[in-house]
Amino acid sequence: MFISKKKPALVMMTLVSAMAIMSACGDNKSSNTLSNAVPSNTEASSNANASAPAAEQSTAPAAESVDELYAKAKEEGKVVVYSTSGRANDAAETFMKQYPGIKVEVSKVKSDEMMDKVTKEQDAGQFNPDVIITKEVSGAVEEEMVMQGRYLKYLPEDIAPMVDEPYRTQAEAYANYVEFRTLFYNKSTYAEAPVTNWWDLTTPEFKGKVYTADPLSSPAFMDLFTTMVINSDDMAAAYKEKFGEEIKLNGTENAGYEFIQELFDNGLIVLKGSDDVLDAIGKTKSDALGLAVSGDVSKNEENGWTIAPIYDIKPKTSVPDSGYFFIANKAPHEAAAKLFLRWMMGEKDGTGEGLAPFNEVGSWVPRSDVKTKNDISFEELNLWLFDGDKLYNTAPKVRDFWIKQK
Amino acid sequence: MANKPAVTVKRPRLHNQTLNWLTNPVHLIGLAALLFLAYTIVWPVLKILYTTFLWRQQDVRLTGEADPGHFTLYHWTRVLASDMSMSLFYKPILNSLGVGFAVSALSMLLGCGLAWLVVRTNIPWKKTISFLAVIPYLLPSWILSQAWLTFFKNGKIGGTPGIMQALLHVSPPDWLSYGFVPIVFSLSIHDSVFFFLIVGAALSSMNSQLEEAASVSGAKRLTVLRRIVFPLVLPSILSGFILIFTKAISSYGVPALLGTPVNFYMISTMLYSSMRSRLTTEANVLSLTLMIISMVTIYLNQRVVGRRRSFVTVTGKDSARTLTSLGRWRYPAAGMATAGMIIISVVPLLVLLLQSFMLKEGEYSLSNLTMHYWWGGSDPDINTGEKGVFQNPIFMLALKNSLYIAGVSSVIAAVIGLILGYVVARGRQSWLGRAVDQVSFLPYLIPGISLAAIYISMFAKPTFIIPALYGTITLLILITVVKELPFTVKAGSASMMQIGRELEEAAQISGAPWFTRFRRILLPLNRKSLMSAFLLVFIGAMKEMELIILLITPRTETLTTITFYYAEKGYEQLMNVILMIIIAIVMTVYFLAVKFGKADLTQGIGGQ
Amino acid sequence: MHAIKLQGIRVSLDGKQVLNDINLTIKQGDFMTFLGPSGCGKTTLLRTIAGLQQAEAGTITISGREVANGETSFHMEPSKRRLSLVFQSYALWPHMTVFDNVAFGLQVRKLGKAEIREKVGAALDKMRIAELAARYPSELSGGQQQRVAIARAIVTEPDILLLDEPLSNLDAKLRVEMRAELKRLHQELNTTVIYVTHDQHEAMTLSTQVAVFFGGQIVQLDKPRQLYKHPQTLQVSEFIGNTGMQMNRLDAIVRTDDEGLAWLDTPVALLPLTAGEGLKDGLEVVLTVRPEDIRLHESKRPGSVAVSVTAVFPSGAETYVQLDAGGHQLMARVIGESEYEPGTTLFAVLREDQMNAYDKNTGIRMELKYARHNNEPGESAHEDRLSYSR
Incomplete structure (x- = not known):
């Protein structure tokens, strides 16, 4: 359903009823969201005193109705978005039709560059962005931005109950879409997924037939390997399941490192990016496997690939790569920011048009009330937890290990 | 200094000296x-x-010793003298230097050769050739490396086979497909325009009597080039050399595409990786090493260009320019130059142009042509x-x-x-x-x-x-x-x-x-x-x-x-x-x- | 009144001393030539006067105004010194037409368009190149470029015109032509000219004064005639002499005896001297005799030396005769045609008043006074000498 401008009465009706529902059931669950969100910010508050009040203000899901927000937002006139994804541009277009009078300005910046940019800006007293849409950078976003109070969590009270964990309370913020790195195969070669266990890749059958995008230049790929190192017990168990014996470490620290080393020993081929990997296995008939981003499956037709992702690998398929939503510290157009964020979340019931760019094949919206376009639901995905803190501290060591494999 | 160092002259002297120093433009x-x-x-x-030289908060990730805000040599030792150094620094730096020198040398050959042909000989189609020479630089350098792959890629990186493999059924060896050789070629083609322009400008201001003088004294054409023309445009050549050397060692896109399949890393790719992994300090150390290398190169350049030698070719005593005649090689040379330029510049350009009209990528049929991407609606x-x-x-x-x-x-x-x-x-x-x-x-x-x-x-x-x-x-x-x-x-x-x-x-x-x-x-x-x-x-x-x-x-x-x-x-x-x-x-x-x-x-x- | 006065000028280039303690006064209207081999510092001095080079020490005064003072590091802008410079390379701006090249200085001075046209026209007329105004330098011959360069220099009507080897890039015929042109120009304009050259002939024909440079110093300042006749040092003498035919050079030794007699012992003859102070026995001396200062006679004359003709070089109006004087080669110049057969014995008289004698060790010219001729001791001593030397 999509709210038309011609029917203001209906809009009002809908909004009022939404309000009513919200206030009716907005008791325990939503206050949970609040109370869970606040502790994660207490550290930030003590670190950055000045920003603390603002932080609380932004995160406090005060009962702001869409109307109130729109009224304020119209006064603000615009909203500045720093986004790592082009999806924000698409959502902005529909938003501006829905809420005339508010201009959305999207700057596209890579997640790591965004961190530098916002840090430097804020340190210099310039508060430019309102909305931040970013991926994690091996836990650095949480460590360096969220905990320092530069990015603030925002999840409206009325939407929170529908959000799946960890994004409701446990994660650093709400993520509007989740992708992950996984193996792809060529549909014209294999009728079904040729591997079920990560250790399959180390067998002679796949010697010289595994491609990956270079984790050295795209850290999100490294995150998967780092997560394997962090969860080395899982990896060891999967080894035992596959080969029926305990894993023997050949000079490595644990099963995670051992896996990386054996991958290399089995002739892992590193290409520049995700697209190169899918070109390699998907352009023509190929029996090789490639590590790429789940979201790329939507580009299948566009690029003439015949690829399919594997969504169940042992011990776990992958680690989520989430597209987090934040409000920037001291956002100059706070109401507009909230309004835009709500729009992208698909409004209260998850049916808003703003969600469409995020709800695509290969990516998941972690909301229980949103129907995914994938064959498999988000809850069914067998993923490791993204442990920002551990990743942040382990990633450099895994990277060193990787570099030494050369 | 002064014959009579009187106190009274000191002040005006200092004043005048400062004034003199400053009035010198x-x-x-x-x-x-x-x-x-x-x-x-x-x-x-x-x-x-x-x-x-400082520990940063981020460094806690690398080592427990990190003490944010305090002085340390850790970053330099890590890069220069640790068990990581070989893979992180020494191998990449050797690759960088190798690529840098090779690209400069090849670009010099291409750029100077073309500049000489266009400026100093009676080759026809000069305007066309010099215009074509600029085109490779218009294209993003990765397009050239992509084009290289289209021709020379082998089975290693999968996908559609390279044209060479498809036509000749010979799988090109890895060294031809990836790593050093293709990187050098791609970068050289892209950057040789710098040589062409800088050296071309120098050549065109050179008095042709200097060449004639040498020819008259019995020197062969090559000798004239080597002994007269080359030394005179030496500053331009060295400028171009350093410029391209630096550009090459700092380029990222091409080595990333062509180097990774064979584990060929350069400092620039390492640096990019450090940057993206938020190891900013490591990236800083790496980029400083690049700066030091370049400073040394420039210093050597200054030594070569020297202080006494003169490279003045525009003196204000002008004479009509005469061009070296290529004789019967006139048209073959022009043809070869033009053909070469067309292959490396016009073909990729046309392919791109064609692709912008193709509804679906890679489908070469008339029905697949569309103007949609230019001015189609939603x-x-x-x-x-x-x-x-x-x-x-x-x-x-x-x-x-x-x-x-x-x-x-x-x-x-x-x-x-x-x-x-x-x-x-x-x-x-x-x-x-x-x-x-x-x-x-x-x-x-x-x-x-x-x-x-x-x-x-x-x-x-x-x-x-x-x-x-x-x-x-x-x-x-x-x-x-x-x-x-x-x-x-x-x-x-x-x-x-x-x-x-x-x-x-x-x-x-x-x-x-x-x-x-x-x-x-x-x-x-x-x-x-x-x-x-x-x-x-x-x-x-x-x-x-x-x-x-x-x-x-x-x-x-x-x-x-x-x-x-x-x-x-x-x-x-x-x-x-x-x-x-x-x-x-x-x-x-x-x-x-x-x-x-x-x-x-x-x-x-x-x-x- | 003097136009330029240089006092104690010292200049270094790249830490190398190029000019050392130059003192020179140039009078208004003079045509002063700086003559010397390349690298002697003459061009540097010119540039210092022009203000393109800064003197470390010494002062330069132009028309009574101090324009440079090394002690106070005062250096007046070149443009304020009211002078013009013609460069050896002409330094014509290749991107401008002849007219624009010449007009530049006037344009910079913000003169009116009409006035500029008039003055440029006059300057081009004076250099007889009015028809070239619209051409570019690359379309001109060397001589024409030279004329443009001079036109550019005189159009601003400078008090002093500096010329840096202006003719060295021209061929022989043009050089002669331009030389005449410069002389005419100097007379017409009546400006002070400083002219740098390494060509002795140019220096002789053009100048009213010549300063000879060696190793960053002025070694002689004289009128051209004087310079030609009496070079102050052996070095200058060789430099002046090495145009045309070779200067005769004789190594000699001063001899004195107890009786107070003194004579110069040369390989060719013994020349008696009037004794004076400074004549030490055994002092080594170099005698230079120009070919035209050797007179040839068919019969013996007082003070003559017997010589035999070895070769004859007719050279138009004059003839050079190569002689052998007791094993020593001499060159004589004879006006008119002389038909001497090689082998003929002649008698040569060296014109002592035209000869120059130099101290061999210092190279400095000595004033020697020659006594009247006395044949007998000379003859015998000559014989002795011959046997002695064998």
Whole structure:
């Protein structure tokens, strides 16, 4: 359903009823969201005193109705978005039709560059962005931005109950879409997924037939390997399941490192990016496997690939790569920011048009009330937890290990 | 010093000495230039250097010893002398140096050879050839590496087989497909235009009597080239050499694409990796090592160019230029040059153009042709409803911004380059000239992101007399100018070195103040080099991305940011459309310059 | 009144001393030539006067105004010194037409358009190149470029015109032509001219004064005639002499005896001297005799030396005769045609008053006074000498 401008009465009706529902059931669950969100910010508050009040203000899901927000937002006139994804541009277009009078300005910046940019800006007293849409950078976003109070969590009270964990309370913020790195195969070669266990890749059958995008230049790929190192017990168990014996470490620290080393020993081929990997296995008939981003499956037709992702690998398929939503510290157009964020979340019931760019094949919206376009639901995905803190501290060591494999 | 060192003369002497020093334009401009460079380049570099000796919060990830905010040598030892050094630094640096030298040498061969043909011989089709020579630089360098792969890739990286494999059924060896060789070729083809332009400008100002003199004394043509022409254009060649060397060792896209499949890493790819993994300090150490290498190269260059030798070829005693006759080789040479240029420049261009008309990528049929990506409306089935470029309202805005930034910064960069080049060329003997030479060279080696990040903190608040520039287009122009300084200063100084001092002195005696001399004598005499600097900076600025993206605050879309967006979305045709538009703009600028500036590359290089 | 006065000028280039303690006064209207081999510092001095080079020490005064003072490091702008310079390379601006080249200085001075046209026209007329106004330098011959360069220099009506080897790039015929032109120009304009050259002939024909430079110093300042007749040092003598035919050079030794007699012992003859102070026995001396100062006679004359003709070089109006004087080669110049057969014995008289004698060790010219001739001791001593030397 999509709210038309011609029917203001209906809009009002809908909004009022939404309000009513919200206030009716907005008791325990939503206050949970609040109370869970606040502790994660207490550290930030003590670190950055000045920003603390603002932080609380932004995160406090005060009962702001869409109307109130729109009224304020119209006064603000615009909203500045720093986004790592082009999806924000698409959502902005529909938003501006829905809420005339508010201009959305999207700057596209890579997640790591965004961190530098916002840090430097804020340190210099310039508060430019309102909305931040970013991926994690091996836990650095949480460590360096969220905990320092530069990015603030925002999840409206009325939407929170529908959000799946960890994004409701446990994660650093709400993520509007989740992708992950996984193996792809060529549909014209294999009728079904040729591997079920990560250790399959180390067998002679796949010697010289595994491609990956270079984790050295795209850290999100490294995150998967780092997560394997962090969860080395899982990896060891999967080894035992596959080969029926305990894993023997050949000079490595644990099963995670051992896996990386054996991958290399089995002739892992590193290409520049995700697209190169899918070109390699998907352009023509190929029996090789490639590590790429789940979201790329939507580009299948566009690029003439015949690829399919594997969504169940042992011990776990992958680690989520989430597209987090934040409000920037001291956002100059706070109401507009909230309004835009709500729009992208698909409004209260998850049916808003703003969600469409995020709800695509290969990516998941972690909301229980949103129907995914994938064959498999988000809850069914067998993923490791993204442990920002551990990743942040382990990633450099895994990277060193990787570099030494050369 | 003085015969009678009387106390009374001391004060006026000091006063006069200062006055003399300052009234010398080389000193005054040099000083101003140095202040400018100090603030825009040296200061950021020092900041970078400073961070490498401190523990940062991030370093807790690397080692437990980290003590944020305190002094440490950890980062340098890690890079230079640890169990990581071999893979992290030594192997990549050897690769970088190898690529740097090979690319410079190959570009020199290509660029100088072509420049000589066009400028000093009676080869036909000069305008066409020199125009074609600029085209590879118009293309993003990764397109050339992609083209290389299209021809030479082997089974290793899968996908569609390379043309060589498809036609000859021979799998090219890895060394031909990936790593050193293709990287060197791609970069050389892309960058040899620098040599062509710089050396071409030098050659065209060289008196042909110098060649004739040698021919008359019985020297063979090759001997003339080697013994007379080569040494005379040596400063230009060395400038080009260093320029391309630095560009090569700092390039990222090409080595990333062609190097990774065979584990061929360069410092630049390592650096990028460190940056993206948020190991900023490690990245800083790596980029500093690159800077040191370049400083050494420039120092050696200054030793070679030397202080006493003169490279003046424009003396103000002019004579008609005679061209070397190629005899019966005239047309074959022209044919070969043109064919070569067409293969490396026009073919990729046409392929891109064709692709922008193809509804589906890789489907070569008439029915697959469409204008949709140019001016089609929204069609939900194509690119999830993304409109054709000309229908896109953002496009006009982006076009305007791009033209503004590129136009203004290229004019400023070219003129500043010439002025600083003047200081470098005239001040070869003084520390000032050498300092300007060295410092102006660093921006190529500071990763764009680092420079931009530092600029945010430097220009976000008003300092001294400098207003808060952050968020203004002025800052974008400033950083573009700074980033292109290495090229413009090199081109400027190489060109200035060619102009006899007497030409300026003659004007000085006539009573012309420095500004008049610059405007009426030096500017017109350096016209060719100025034009090439302007054009190349314009092209560079139109293509620039990394630098600008961090400094844009509101929605200041440029053509490149749109490209970035399309690339990320996988809308290749749309991307090609933009690329075509960029190329069309550059060509238009080129022809406008020819028509109205009277000072163009082809004519300038091809003779008066 | 003097136009230029140089006092104690010292200049270094790249830390190398090029000019050392130059003192020179040039009078208004003089045509002063700086003559010397390349690298002697003459061009540097010219540039110092022009203000393109800065003197470390010494002062330069032009028309009574101090324009440079090394002690106070005062250096007046070249453009304020009211002088013009013609460069060796002409330094014509290749991107400007002849007219613009010449007009530049006037344009810079912001003269009116009409006035500029008039003055440029006059200057071009004076150099007889009015028809070239619209051409570019690359379309001109060397001589024409030279004329443009001079036109450019005189158009601003400078008090002093500096010329740096202006003719060295021209061929012989043009050089002669331009030389005449410069002389005419000097007379017409009546400006002070400083002219730098390494060509002795140019120096002789053009100048009213010549300063000879060696190793960063002025070694002789004289009128051309004087310079030609009496070079102050052996070095200068060789430099002046090495135009045309070779200067005769004789190594000699001063001899004195107890009776107070003194004579010069040369390989050719013994020349009696009037004794005076400074004549030490055994002092080594170099005698230079120009070919035209050797008179040839068919019969013996007082003070003559017997010589035999070895070769004859007719050279138009004059003839050079190569002689052998007791094993020593001499060259004599004879006006008119002389038909001497090789082998003929002649008697040569060296014109002592035209000879120059130099101290061999210092190279400095000595004033020697020659006594009347006395044949007998000379003859015998000559024989002795011959046997002695064998």
